[in-house]
Amino acid sequence: MNSASSSSSLRRCLTSIALILPPAKFISDTFYSLYRVQGSSMEPSLQDGDILLVRKADILPYLDWKRWTSSSASSYEEEEANQTALRVIAHDAQSGRPIGENNVGYTYLHPPTIHQLGAVVVYRAPDAEKYPSSEYRVKRVVGLGGQIVRPRENWHRIEQIPSFSIWMEGDNNNDEGSIEDESEKDTSTVKSSTTSNNYCKSIDSRTYGPVCKNLVEGVAERIIWPPSRWGVVSTDTPSVPRSWWT
Numbered sequence: 001m002n003s004a005s006s007s008s009s010l011r012r013c014l015t016s017i018a019l020i021l022p023p024a025k026f027i028s029d030t031f032y033s034l035y036r037v038q039g040s041s042m043e044p045s046l047q048d049g050d051i052l053l054v055r056k057a058d059i060l061p062y063l064d065w066k067r068w069t070s071s072s073a074s075s076y077e078e079e080e081a082n083q084t085a086l087r088v089i090a091h092d093a094q095s096g097r098p099i100g101e102n103n104v105g106y107t108y109l110h111p112p113t114i115h116q117l118g119a120v121v122v123y124r125a126p127d128a129e130k131y132p133s134s135e136y137r138v139k140r141v142v143g144l145g146g147q148i149v150r151p152r153e154n155w156h157r158i159e160q161i162p163s164f165s166i167w168m169e170g171d172n173n174n175d176e177g178s179i180e181d182e183s184e185k186d187t188s189t190v191k192s193s194t195t196s197n198n199y200c201k202s203i204d205s206r207t208y209g210p211v212c213k214n215l216v217e218g219v220a221e222r223i224i225w226p227p228s229r230w231g232v233v234s235t236d237t238p239s240v241p242r243s244w245w246t
Contacts, residue, residue: 037051142243151167169205
């Protein structure tokens, strides 16, 4: 009797797992995933060991389109944010991304529409073959597709960002401890890995240029571990603007 009961419990357990795993995998692949930060290059915003909740798609993108095109902005800042989003969408559309009423048929769109300067983004590194241990990186958006950008610490350099691309840099401004051996540079990673940011220690858009959005995994929205650091990932922009629309 006990054997039959144990067998029945095991079957129920296996059935529950079989029912839960496919939708959980779909959600992880499509909507939200967890990534663990390794390295110190995104400090102080992100610290080594932080686990991030990353949004991988726009959910019901038509609702975003309606909000951005509405005339009900309650402040100048909100209206400016809406206009920036529309500019980004227009540039993204040049690469075939759906726009406007065409969004009605979509439940979700990957990658998410990255339209906010200062957002923290996880992406597949363009130089992943060179640094296979840090395939995925985390950086902050400094410039959007269609803008020109002035990289940090090189005020004589100006870059044009192509449509459907973003300019990514890190947060750590500490110039000490420069590492000359490129193989030893801090390329911080996230569980599937995120990376670094110190100009002397890390590799970002200042090295490999704008990042195509096809490489984007998603936007980091929250720190969920450790509990002492639980909270929203900050959206910080430079005190002196470094990107402009052309």
